[in-house]
Amino acid sequence: MPRRLIIRPGAIGDFILTLPAMECLKTDDLEVWAASQNLPLVRFASRTRSIAATGLDMLEFSPAERLIERLRSFDSIISWYGANRTEFRELVARLGLPFQFLAALPTDDCRMHAADFFAAHVCAGHTGPAIPCIECPRRDGGFAVIHPFSGSRKKCWPLEHYRELARRLEPHMPVRWCAGPEDELPGAVRIGDLYELGCWLATAHVYIGNDAGITHLAAAVGTPVVALFGPTDPRIWAPRGRSVQVIARASLDGIEVDEVLAAALSRGLQ
Numbered sequence: 001m002p003r004r005l006i007i008r009p010g011a012i013g014d015f016i017l018t019l020p021a022m023e024c025l026k027t028d029d030l031e032v033w034a035a036s037q038n039l040p041l042v043r044f045a046s047r048t049r050s051i052a053a054t055g056l057d058m059l060e061f062s063p064a065e066r067l068i069e070r071l072r073s074f075d076s077i078i079s080w081y082g083a084n085r086t087e088f089r090e091l092v093a094r095l096g097l098p099f100q101f102l103a104a105l106p107t108d109d110c111r112m113h114a115a116d117f118f119a120a121h122v123c124a125g126h127t128g129p130a131i132p133c134i135e136c137p138r139r140d141g142g143f144a145v146i147h148p149f150s151g152s153r154k155k156c157w158p159l160e161h162y163r164e165l166a167r168r169l170e171p172h173m174p175v176r177w178c179a180g181p182e183d184e185l186p187g188a189v190r191i192g193d194l195y196e197l198g199c200w201l202a203t204a205h206v207y208i209g210n211d212a213g214i215t216h217l218a219a220a221v222g223t224p225v226v227a228l229f230g231p232t233d234p235r236i237w238a239p240r241g242r243s244v245q246v247i248a249r250a251s252l253d254g255i256e257v258d259e260v261l262a263a264a265l266s267r268g269l270q
Contacts, residue, residue, distance in 0.1 A: 003029045005071070007079040009051055010104060011151060012038060012194065012213025013237070016220050017115045018080065020130035024123040025078055033081075040195035041134060041217075051081065060087050063095075071097050078122065080104040106236055114236050131240045132220040134195070136202040143174040144264060145201060145218070147209035149183045155211045157228045157252045157260075164257050165208065165264070172265060173205055178214065206267050208260060211237060219244050224267040228255055243267065 004027045008018055015038040022032065023044055032042045036050040051057070055067050071077065076098050082088035083101040092099045106117045112128065119130035148162040166175045178201075179188035191197040197214070198221040201207060207218040208226045211234075219225045219241030226245050227238060230252035238246045245263050249255050 001029050002027050002075045003031075003073065005031045005033065005074040005077045005079075006045075007033045007051065007056070007077065007081040008038075009035060009081045010038075011035075013211075013216040013239075014105070014114075016041065016132045016134075016213065016216040017237075017240075018118045019132040019134070019220070020115055021118040021122045024119060024126075031074075037194060040193050041198070043135065043195075056081065060085075060091055063091075068095060068097075071095075074098060076100065078102065110236060112236075113238070113240070115240055117236075129240065132216070133222075134198050134217070134220040136195075136199040136221040138202045138222045140205050141203040142205050143176050143203075144169050145176050145178050145189075145204040145207045145209075145223075147178040147207070147212065147214045147218075148185070149179060149214075150210040150212035154231055155229075155252075157210060157230075157255060161255075161257055161260075162208075165260055168257065168261050169264060176204075178209075180214075206264050208264055215239050226260060226263045228252060228260065230255075 006022055006025055008015060026044050030045045031047045032045040033049050033051045033054055039048045042048050055064050078100050080102050083104050102121050106114050110117055115130040116128040119126045146162055146166060148159050150156050169175050177185055177188040179185040179190055181190055191200055198217050201218045201223050202221040204223050206224045209215040211229050211232045215225060215227050216239045219239035222242050224243035225239055225241060229246055229248040234246045234248050247255055247259060
């Protein structure tokens with residue numbers, strides 16, 4: 001039975017967009033190493049480990065024989081980790097480790113969606129679209145979820161616009177705010193386990209949020225999504241799901257509350 005290791009570092013959104021590629025690489029004996037927060041989203045592997053817990057970050061500086069032997073136990077290692085680190089690549093080559101490196105981000109000249117870019121490298125005959133899917137029980141609870149944050153402030157629609165949107169949505173459906181553990185938003189729902197968060201998002205009538213990892217999560221569990229994009233190209237980075245509507249402007253300030261309200265009430269693309 002071939003043993004395969006997948007190493008995929010990165011933020012939540014990047015990880016979710018790589019899921020179709022990773023599932024294409026599935027074997028009967030598959031281990032996945034990733035950022036600890038992303039591990040609950042891996043539902044198709046035999047085992048998972050946090051990259052930080054493996055000692056991989058120190059391999060170039062203080063090679064541990066136990067780690068090297070573990071890496072040697074795999075028949076193949078597909079790694080989005082270390083692709084741009086020349087010293088790391090040279091070391092694993094000298095050690096004879098069965099690494100295949102893949103680009104962790106789409107190249108500058110990329111003309112395809114990121115999910116298709118990742119999948120095209122590992123799925124024979126892939127023509128797209130690659131759609132991330134995280135199985136969660138889908139039930140429409142009749143409420144809207146607003147997640148007004150992102151990993152970068154420049155990707156955030158102004159909070160006062162979200163507050164106005166919430167006030168105008170309330171006559172139609174309850175609004176529940178969602179936030180990360182360090183986001184300042186009193187009364188918001190905070191669920192640390194991403195799979196559990198995804199299962200909660202799967203009960204929403206509609207989700208509204210920025211270009212952010214949680215927006216990708218909502219799309220992947222099948223919730224209708226309205227995603228607001230500014231500086232990032234949605235042709236490459238838009239969330240993918242069964243019902244996703246992207247509203248994009250060169251400047252997020254150019255997105256009007258009326259437009260987002262109309263999209264939310266229509267539940268995006270059906």
